[in-house]
Amino acid sequence: MSLTTNAPVLDGAAEHSDALVFFGATGDLAYKKVFPALYAMTKRGHLNIPVIGVASSSWTVDDLRKRAHDSVDTHGGIDDPKVFETLSGLLNYVDGDYLQEKTYTALRKALGGAKRPAHYLAIPPSLFPTVVEGLGRSGAADNARVIVEKPFGRDLASAQLLNQVLHSVFPEPSIFRIDHYLGKEPIENLLYFRFANTFLEPIWNRNYLESVQITMAENFGVQGRGKFYEEVGALRDVVQNHMLQTTALLAMEPPVGGTNEALRDEKEKVFKAMRTLLPTDLVRGQFIGYRDEDGVAPASDVETFAAVKVMIDSWRWEGVPFFIRAGKEMPVEATEVLARFKRPPQQVFAEELIDPDDSNYLRLRLGPDRVAIALGCRAKVPGESFVGAPVELYLCNQSSDEMSPYERLLGDAMSGRSMLFAREDGVEAAWRVVNRVLDDHGPAHPYHPKTWGPSEASAVLPQGDYWHDPEA
Numbered sequence: 001m002s003l004t005t006n007a008p009v010l011d012g013a014a015e016h017s018d019a020l021v022f023f024g025a026t027g028d029l030a031y032k033k034v035f036p037a038l039y040a041m042t043k044r045g046h047l048n049i050p051v052i053g054v055a056s057s058s059w060t061v062d063d064l065r066k067r068a069h070d071s072v073d074t075h076g077g078i079d080d081p082k083v084f085e086t087l088s089g090l091l092n093y094v095d096g097d098y099l100q101e102k103t104y105t106a107l108r109k110a111l112g113g114a115k116r117p118a119h120y121l122a123i124p125p126s127l128f129p130t131v132v133e134g135l136g137r138s139g140a141a142d143n144a145r146v147i148v149e150k151p152f153g154r155d156l157a158s159a160q161l162l163n164q165v166l167h168s169v170f171p172e173p174s175i176f177r178i179d180h181y182l183g184k185e186p187i188e189n190l191l192y193f194r195f196a197n198t199f200l201e202p203i204w205n206r207n208y209l210e211s212v213q214i215t216m217a218e219n220f221g222v223q224g225r226g227k228f229y230e231e232v233g234a235l236r237d238v239v240q241n242h243m244l245q246t247t248a249l250l251a252m253e254p255p256v257g258g259t260n261e262a263l264r265d266e267k268e269k270v271f272k273a274m275r276t277l278l279p280t281d282l283v284r285g286q287f288i289g290y291r292d293e294d295g296v297a298p299a300s301d302v303e304t305f306a307a308v309k310v311m312i313d314s315w316r317w318e319g320v321p322f323f324i325r326a327g328k329e330m331p332v333e334a335t336e337v338l339a340r341f342k343r344p345p346q347q348v349f350a351e352e353l354i355d356p357d358d359s360n361y362l363r364l365r366l367g368p369d370r371v372a373i374a375l376g377c378r379a380k381v382p383g384e385s386f387v388g389a390p391v392e393l394y395l396c397n398q399s400s401d402e403m404s405p406y407e408r409l410l411g412d413a414m415s416g417r418s419m420l421f422a423r424e425d426g427v428e429a430a431w432r433v434v435n436r437v438l439d440d441h442g443p444a445h446p447y448h449p450k451t452w453g454p455s456e457a458s459a460v461l462p463q464g465d466y467w468h469d470p471e472a
């Protein structure tokens with residue numbers, strides 16, 4: 001079994017890419033994430049192929065180098081000027097309109113003798129068809145990989161269309177869809193913890209678990225991205241992708257066989273087993289002040305908060321609800337899983353235990369600043385009577401910033417390791433889960449910034465239960 005990212009890929013056809021092309025080289029994503037990731041890869045000795053930026057900004061390669069310098073300087077810092085020099089020496093730039101044939105001819109030329117380039121589309125999805133077709137016509141797509149960024153569509157139909165466009169030029173094994181959540185250290189840790197330990201397996205199922213909650217809280221708003229956010233809302237922005245992917249990792253069966261596809265096959269089964277959400281499974285919220293953001297409609301009903309109940313119809317999970325809550329302008333920034341166990345079959349001691357938090361639980365902190373795994377138990381309070389108190393046992397508590405998701409994912413894509421990328425069937429199945437409630441839903445309830453969302457969010461939980469609020 002070899003699911004580590006350092007392990008050999010057993011599916012074959014996994015030669016390393018011999019050039020990295022990135023479209024959108026002068027854009028925001030490149031500035032914030034791509035250059036810092038390339039710098040980190042160079043520092044580790046993982047990048048020694050030409051890197052060709054493409055954009056239509058009338059830049060020169062020197063402009064690109066300056067931009068790269070500024071980007072790394074701002075996002076992480078240049079701690080070794082020699083490393084930056086090496087990266088700078090790998091950079092090349094092609095300027096041109098994505099609509100024009102000559103851009104792709106120039107790219108072909110810049111690729112020189114490269115035979116297996118990886119094309120990274122750090123551009124808005126509306127440009128994917130143009131660029132993908134341009135790459136196809138020019139021959140630059142031959143033997144190549146393509147790396148694309150979310151959003152993969154805005155509903156099931158548009159996701160299917162997008163997949164058709166990609167498949168018209170690239171076969172599925174050559175397509176790498178980045179859901180950056182899957183490249184995060186805490187998510188790797190979650191996967192590892194689940195399948196590298198024996199004790200968890202017998203209790204990780206409907207017989208022992210009562211419910212699973214996942215909270216993705218952000219303590220900031222839409223950060224000037226009002227126009228973008230109006231088009232998506234929390235359901236499309238983070239629930240359909242990051243949160244359902246995390247749920248799939250929590251719920252999947254152990255991967256079988258040592259291939260890259262083994263893990264994706266198991267995740268896909270979980271997506272298939274998820275019930276399509278009904279309007280009663282969803283509560284939406286909108287923070288007060290959102291409508292004053294630039295680019296936001298004065299009467300916008302777009303949700304900045306979503307709480308959903310996901311049921312998984314499988315042997316392992318029948319009857320165990322997965323509650324997901326994601327929101328902007330929450331009190332803290334944290335993503336956390338709380339898996340609550342059922343009570344012991346009998347109450348042996350004469351204590352009144354009615355609070356859901358009196359149950360045992362497994363708490364997984366998935367960042368952003370730290371990774372933690374903790375077990376909630378009860379222990380007797382010293383003294384005469386058999387009365388207990390909750391205690392938490394830390395199994396692991398460490399920093400989460402060893403490797404950025406973009407460094408990990410770009411490296412994996414260039415090596416042909418597809419395990420951490422969203423696959424066509426998984427993406428479409430996840431859209432099927434949310435598709436109905438994208439339009440068929442109740443109003444977005446207002447909530448005050450720096451609170452845990454609208455009180456209505458408890459409506460998706462069973463009576464007497466409440467949301468677990470992660471600590472700062």
Ligand code: BG6
Pocket residue numbers: 180218237238368
């Ligand atoms: C992005 C969303 O995909 O994920 C953002 O578009 C969200 O709205 C972000 O803030 C969260 O990811 P991270 O890595 O910043 O926690």
